[in-house]
Amino acid sequence: MPLSALLTRSALGLLVLFGGALAAIGGVSLGLPGLIAVALAASVAACLAAGVARDAATRDPGQAAVDAAWRSAVATVAVLLVLSGCAVVAGGAITVLLVAAGLLAVLIRWAVRSLRADRRDASAVVLPLRTDDGWVRALSVPALGREWVRTSAALAQTREPVARQQLVHRRQEALDELERRDPEGFARWLAAGATVDSDPARYVSGDPAAGYDAA
Template identity: 45%
Template structure:
């Protein structure tokens, strides 16, 4: 969370100076082998952070190198501070410090998540999904267009999509399936039995046309 006001900035500066002093004391207490272990731990944490950043879809807050260096530096600093705190105040206080830091981090993440969710506009779910709202009503489309859209959306789902877009396409495909089954239940059943439906074209199985307002709502071809 941002630090505002001159007094708050002064307290933050004093806290950083104290933590730096404790870290120096911890480094001196560890000596050679201990320092090597701390540096190795920092390097391992940096490698893990780099792997996580590489798998994170763009845009990223930091580059892969920045994420690795930041995590490594924080890990080394935390271990040195804990070492100094254990030397000055005892191991029990160091454990308490770890617990307090973890609880503070969890609370901060929770507050940030609440702020993001509060500022995010509400999204319509299910058949009112934003991706689906801009598409024509399935009941009014010819069967050939329903089949073409089924094939196109199946191919699109194989690619890399944003979660909201993928969810919208899944909802749309559910609409297409319902409409195809309504038009020709027997042909729809044969299509289901023919094999995987991932992007299979239902044109050769499903007959019938769009829903009409007249007495005859369906027209089926032989």
């Protein structure tokens, strides 16, 4: 095992032991009423986390809610007990400083991750601007519809101005081509309440003479 990995694991082990000792001290110092309050706080945190996870999960929302609930409950209990133990050992002022430092570290990490995510989104959706409509003429009507829906999702996730401009340009070209192929079907899509996540290919025919309504 590399020396750096061994040192990291040793440091984590010592940190866990130190935190466990503080949690034990905090639990003893709180007494029964304090432990009941901690349990109530953990229950509230678990319920909130379960609700958020259930709404955000795309697969197996029940399992996601259970996982989020117990993790949040354990984290809440651990944090409150450690803070209580730290207050007993080091005093309230030191505990406040440690909490402030921890919150600052979390905020900095969140900001860095958000910035990196925005950069990844921007780089993933940056598309070359086209000076002609050759690319849309080569796509089928279903492919043009998928392009509209795909770029709608990409536009909602993109913050970088150049990438947004390119997406808007690409979306306009796709819509222009759909309208050129079947003006009546395109008008039916607009009349049906066209939205950014509705597929215009359900209404547009590749053959304007066919005049069919896919809806």
